[in-house]
Amino acid sequence: MRLSLRLRLTVVYGALFLLAGVVLVAVTYLLFDQELVRIFDEKYGDPGGDRHRFISIVKDGVMLGPEESRRLLAEQEADLRAAATTSLLAQGVVAVGVVACLATALGWVVAGRVLAPLHQVTATARRIAAAPDRGLRERIDLDGPVDEVKELADTFDTMVARLDRSFDGQRRFVANASHELRTPLTLNRALVELAMHRRAASPDVRQLGESLLEINARHERLISGLLLLARAEHEVTDRSPVDLADIVAHVVAQTAQEAEQEGIAVYEETFPAPTTGNALLLERLATNLVENGIRHNLRDGTGWVRIATRTVTGGQVTVTVTNTGPTVPPYDVPELFEPFRRLDGERVLTGRSAGLGLSIVRSVARAHGGDVTARPREGGGLVMTATLPRADG
Numbered sequence: 001m002r003l004s005l006r007l008r009l010t011v012v013y014g015a016l017f018l019l020a021g022v023v024l025v026a027v028t029y030l031l032f033d034q035e036l037v038r039i040f041d042e043k044y045g046d047p048g049g050d051r052h053r054f055i056s057i058v059k060d061g062v063m064l065g066p067e068e069s070r071r072l073l074a075e076q077e078a079d080l081r082a083a084a085t086t087s088l089l090a091q092g093v094v095a096v097g098v099v100a101c102l103a104t105a106l107g108w109v110v111a112g113r114v115l116a117p118l119h120q121v122t123a124t125a126r127r128i129a130a131a132p133d134r135g136l137r138e139r140i141d142l143d144g145p146v147d148e149v150k151e152l153a154d155t156f157d158t159m160v161a162r163l164d165r166s167f168d169g170q171r172r173f174v175a176n177a178s179h180e181l182r183t184p185l186t187l188n189r190a191l192v193e194l195a196m197h198r199r200a201a202s203p204d205v206r207q208l209g210e211s212l213l214e215i216n217a218r219h220e221r222l223i224s225g226l227l228l229l230a231r232a233e234h235e236v237t238d239r240s241p242v243d244l245a246d247i248v249a250h251v252v253a254q255t256a257q258e259a260e261q262e263g264i265a266v267y268e269e270t271f272p273a274p275t276t277g278n279a280l281l282l283e284r285l286a287t288n289l290v291e292n293g294i295r296h297n298l299r300d301g302t303g304w305v306r307i308a309t310r311t312v313t314g315g316q317v318t319v320t321v322t323n324t325g326p327t328v329p330p331y332d333v334p335e336l337f338e339p340f341r342r343l344d345g346e347r348v349l350t351g352r353s354a355g356l357g358l359s360i361v362r363s364v365a366r367a368h369g370g371d372v373t374a375r376p377r378e379g380g381g382l383v384m385t386a387t388l389p390r391a392d393g
Contacts, residue, residue, distance in 0.1 A: 005118075006111045013107030014100055021096030029088045036081060117142055117149040121156060128160065136164035181223050189216050241391055242282055244273035244309045244319055251286040252307065255294060263301045264294050269308035273317035274391040277368040282388075285364040286319055288357040289384055293323035297381070315390045316370070325381035333374050333382075337362045361386060 003011075124140045139160065142153035195201060196209035252268050259266045275282075290307055297303035305323045312318055339359045358372075361384075365372045370388035377383050 006108070006115050009111040009115075010104055010108040013111070014104030017103040017107075018096065018100040021100060022093070025088060025092040025096060028092070029085070032084055032088060033081065036077070036084065117144065117153065121149075121153050125156070136160050136167060179227065182220070185216055185220050185223065189213060189220075192216065238278070239276040240279065242275055242277055242279050244275060244282065244286070244317055244388070245270035247279070247283050247286050248307055248309050248319065251283060251290055254287065255290050258291070259294050259305070262294055262297065263299070263303065264297050265304040266290070266294075267304060267306040269306065271308075271310045273309040273311055273319070275317050275368070275388045276391045277388070281364045281367070285361050285386060288361045289319065289321040289386065292357050292384070293321045293325075293382075297323055297325045311390060312387075316387050317390050318388075319386045320383065321385075322377060322383045323381045324377075324379070327380045328376045328382055330376055333376065336374060336382075337372070358384075 120142060121140055124138060128136060128138055139157045140153045141157070142150055144150055192209050192212045196206050196213075201209075248268065248270050252266055256266065286307075290305060293305040293307075297305065303324045305321065307322075308318075308320045310318055310320075337358045339356055358374075362372050365386045365388065368388050370386065372384065372386040374382050374384045
């Protein structure tokens, strides 16, 4: 069982106070015992070495002898010491125990107040971790005296600020580089098409031109994907009401021709799933999920894709795409959302996609405050679910 730092500090506070109380009671008892012996020695002691002087004691009208007097004094001293023991040790220990419990409760409160800034640091770190790099814009901004906790929070803020600048610079570089590469690719396509459609172009030239156009189109899809990925990395601030059911119906109609060519049956099960966000990005999310289900499927005419939208408990809506296909090991599923990662070994320059489809899906979902998950389907294929916040009202 893992004990929290607050509980451990409370236990330490209580244990130390209890130990200090026990030591205090023990020291008090020893001092009292020494004082009691000193008083009896001063009053009845014999400087010559005898324990007691000869004292005549009258008890019940009868004068006692020396031995009886000494015995009576010894009994009185023993009774007094026993009373002191009962008072100091028994009652003192009980009092120390009660006060130790109160001190432990007070220690719990004090430890909570002392650790409150650390809880703030932890909560902020968890929010940043849950929101990937978009959460890097959040800061702790801890108020209070300049102490160790304040220095920790300020250092954490500095580190997050540097990471935020680094990610922003990376996104700007990708966006700018992708944008700049569009122009030469467009020019290349125009020149190749011009050379192919000349009357004097030989069949070899036309065949070469078709290959070059295919490669050029592949690069254009890659650059478009990079631009969309860089755009999706930013949190969506301009939101409008969107029903995922409408988006799915539109996407199914758009991908119907490709599904027919591949011999894949597409089934649509849509229920109202209202959310808010960027309609174009959400359309891209659904399109990539459906296209992924179609392209990574069976090729024997028995393959199918089922896409469904619904509202679930917890104030969320989902888009779920299930498809038949090859068996996917569970440990390979997380790699599906990494850029340029494929399970079938399809090369970048020969594949029909840019290898960014599911990366864009994840970025779009997280930019809208949601996420996407995948799991292997029994019998082959995948079950992919994008979860988004439900629109209020």
